[in-house]
Amino acid sequence: xxxxxxxxxxxxxxxxxxxxxxxxxxxxxxxxxxxxxxxxxxxxxxxxxxxxxxxxxxxxxxxxxxxxxxxxxxxxxxxxxxxxxxxxxxxxxxxxxxxxxxxxxxxxxxxxxxxxxxxxxxxxxxxxxxxxxxxxxxxxxxxxxxxxxxxxxxxxxxxxxxxxxxxxxxxxxxxxxxxxxxxxxxxxxxxxxxxxxxxxxxxxxxxxxxxxxxxxxxxxxxxxxxxxxxxxxxxxxxxxxxxxxxxxxxxxxxxxxxxxxxxxxxxxxxxxxxxxxxxxxxxxxxxxxxxxxxxxxxxxxxxxxxxxxxxxxxxxxxxxxxxxxxxxxxxxxxxxxxxxxxxxxxxxxxxxxxxxxxxxxxxxxxxxxxxxxxxxxxxxxxxxxxxxxxxxxxxxxxxxxxxxxxxxxxxxxxxxxxxxxxxxxxxxxxxxxxxxxxxxxxxxxxxxxxxxxxxxxxxxxxxxxxxxxxxxxxxxxxxxxxxxxxxxxxxxxxxxxxxxxxxxxxxxxxxxx
Amino acid sequence: xxxxxxxxxxxxxxxxxxxxxxxxxxxxxxxxxxxxxxxxxxxxxxxxxxxxxxxxxxxxxxxxxxxxxxxxxxxx
Numbered sequence: 001x002x003x004x005x006x007x008x009x010x011x012x013x014x015x016x017x018x019x020x021x022x023x024x025x026x027x028x029x030x031x032x033x034x035x036x037x038x039x040x041x042x043x044x045x046x047x048x049x050x051x052x053x054x055x056x057x058x059x060x061x062x063x064x065x066x067x068x069x070x071x072x073x074x075x076x077x078x079x080x081x082x083x084x085x086x087x088x089x090x091x092x093x094x095x096x097x098x099x100x101x102x103x104x105x106x107x108x109x110x111x112x113x114x115x116x117x118x119x120x121x122x123x124x125x126x127x128x129x130x131x132x133x134x135x136x137x138x139x140x141x142x143x144x145x146x147x148x149x150x151x152x153x154x155x156x157x158x159x160x161x162x163x164x165x166x167x168x169x170x171x172x173x174x175x176x177x178x179x180x181x182x183x184x185x186x187x188x189x190x191x192x193x194x195x196x197x198x199x200x201x202x203x204x205x206x207x208x209x210x211x212x213x214x215x216x217x218x219x220x221x222x223x224x225x226x227x228x229x230x231x232x233x234x235x236x237x238x239x240x241x242x243x244x245x246x247x248x249x250x251x252x253x254x255x256x257x258x259x260x261x262x263x264x265x266x267x268x269x270x271x272x273x274x275x276x277x278x279x280x281x282x283x284x285x286x287x288x289x290x291x292x293x294x295x296x297x298x299x300x301x302x303x304x305x306x307x308x309x310x311x312x313x314x315x316x317x318x319x320x321x322x323x324x325x326x327x328x329x330x331x332x333x334x335x336x337x338x339x340x341x342x343x344x345x346x347x348x349x350x351x352x353x354x355x356x357x358x359x360x361x362x363x364x365x366x367x368x369x370x371x372x373x374x375x376x377x378x379x380x381x382x383x384x385x386x387x388x389x390x391x392x393x394x395x396x397x398x399x400x401x402x403x404x405x406x407x408x409x410x411x412x413x414x415x416x417x418x419x420x421x422x423x424x425x426x427x428x429x430x431x432x433x434x435x436x437x438x439x440x441x442x443x444x445x446x447x448x449x450x451x452x453x454x455x456x457x458x459x460x461x462x463x464x465x466x467x468x469x470x471x472x473x474x475x476x477x478x479x480x481x482x483x484x485x486x487x488x489x490x491x492x493x494x495x496x497x498x499x500x501x502x503x504x505x506x507x508x509x510x511x512x513x
Numbered sequence: 514x515x516x517x518x519x520x521x522x523x524x525x526x527x528x529x530x531x532x533x534x535x536x537x538x539x540x541x542x543x544x545x546x547x548x549x550x551x552x553x554x555x556x557x558x559x560x561x562x563x564x565x566x567x568x569x570x571x572x573x574x575x576x577x578x579x580x581x582x583x584x585x586x587x588x589x
Contacts, residue, residue, distance in 0.1 A: 064539060065539060072546060082561035082563075083562055086561070091577065121529075124525055480558050483554070
């Protein structure tokens with residue numbers, strides 16, 4: 001990439017990563033806990049048992065804390081788009097505008113309106129109206145996540161748009177193609193279901209702590225029963241959506257898939273690595289084994305990616321250097337096309353300015369023919385198309401490993417709860433407590449896989465991050481990075497302190513949040 | 514009817530707020546946070562670069578096109 005200060009790119013990326021990772025501490029719990037609370041309230045309305053009302057109110061109180069502390073943490077990313085990523089914002093403007101506007105309206109009207117009824121309306125509306133409000137909060141908060149993830153899915157796999165060389169903007173040509181982008185909806189389902197898993201772990205962890213302390217025993221058992229049932233169901237769903245999401249990655253972002261698996265050389269019947277330690281000295285084309293140690297399942301990656309044990313899965317080197325046998329175009333060839341597109345865009349602009357209609361038309365034809373790989377035109381070397389392989393690999397395997405453990409945990413806890421033996425197995429209760437931080441780590445690891453694995457692209461194949469940044473001083477981005485680090489840490493401490501106080505008070509005092 | 518609805522909505526919020534315990538602390542955090550984000554952070558540190566630098570969409574387009582074609586990258 002030409003003439004771009006690498007420290008500016010790094011600080012801009014670091015700041016966005018910091019903001020997104022902190023924001024994502026709060027969001028998944030809200031997405032999932034709203035549903036758990038709705039389920040508990042449904043049981044209350046069905047049975048008329050006041051214990052369930054108390055149980056619902058307690059978890060609703062913790063939901064309120066999480067919602068209040070997390071509120072507006074995502075808006076900082078909008079600020080960053082305008083300041084640090086102004087070129088990117090301009091280029092994607094029309095694509096992001098519609099989904100984010102719908103998100104804003106949905107979040108405002110559904111969440112805000114029904115949140116008030118949910119928290120303040122216990123004695124003001126009928127049981128059924130209150131229950132409806134609680135379900136609408138759950139559905140509304142999840143639908144608002146839909147639009148954000150549609151926007152993110154578009155960046156990973158841009159569809160339903162056309163780049164206008166006169167305005168330098170992507171213009172939406174097919175709204176439904178953007179909405180039903182397979183990359184977007186698989187991501188949405190996987191992301192929200194992971195939030196449900198986290199919320200289940202949250203309820204289990206706090207309830208397990210009560211059981212370990214031998215307090216609020218009936219409340220804890222009741223909560224665990226709901227959370228473990230819900231958790232098992234949604235974690236199995238999460239497993240299938242993860243499989244769908246990974247298949248979309250295989251089709252649309254093969255470099256990301258190869259990095260997730262540390263696959264340098266493509267092969268038929270590629271194995272899936274269940275556990276592995278990468279060799280840190282591994283470089284492209286050095287013919288060294290990428291792994292120091294690994295335990296792999298033969299044919300697993302081919303089967304999961306392409307539904308065939310014999311399918312060929314391209315490796316990092318195939319994608320960078322090309323593979324004629326398997327019709328894989330090299331990054332160099334894409335760079336040549338990309339540079340043609342960039343040059344044609346420049347010629348078009350100048351010809352149009354000079355009033356030379358014929359030259360502008362010819363240049364536009366060249367641009368359209370090569371624009372698919374326009375982003376490659378800004379790269380300095382084919383190797384720049386490779387993301388940080390160790391970070392992508394370890395983040396992905398952490399997410400999958402922890403996710404597998406959560407399924408086992410939900411099964412064990414559900415079984416022991418149903419046989420009324422849970423309180424006698426203290427190690428299971430401790431496992432329930434310690435699985436909560438693992439849940440948060442898995443959440444963040446999922447996003448690291450998704451976002452680090454698609455580098456260097458801000459928009460897949462179209463716009464590398466270096467071209468997406470604004471022309472500002474890296475020092476100013478560095479200052480705001482540390483400012484956010486302090487602000488978010490303060491908010492996190494506030495959340496943990498207020499939650500800990502409320503958990504310590506327990507369900508007996510849950511009537512007035 | 515409208516008056517009755519407005520009265521109901523007012524009391525939903527009023528009674529809700531007055532009966533809050535922990536909620537008051539949460540509202541304080543929310544208000545401080547929103548103030549910090551929108552008044553201090555946004556206003557002082559996060560200008561919308563293209564909106565501030567240029568007055569028309571055409572000027573913004575030209576700037577980004579220059580950026581994409583390598584004509585204003587030297588200043589990075």
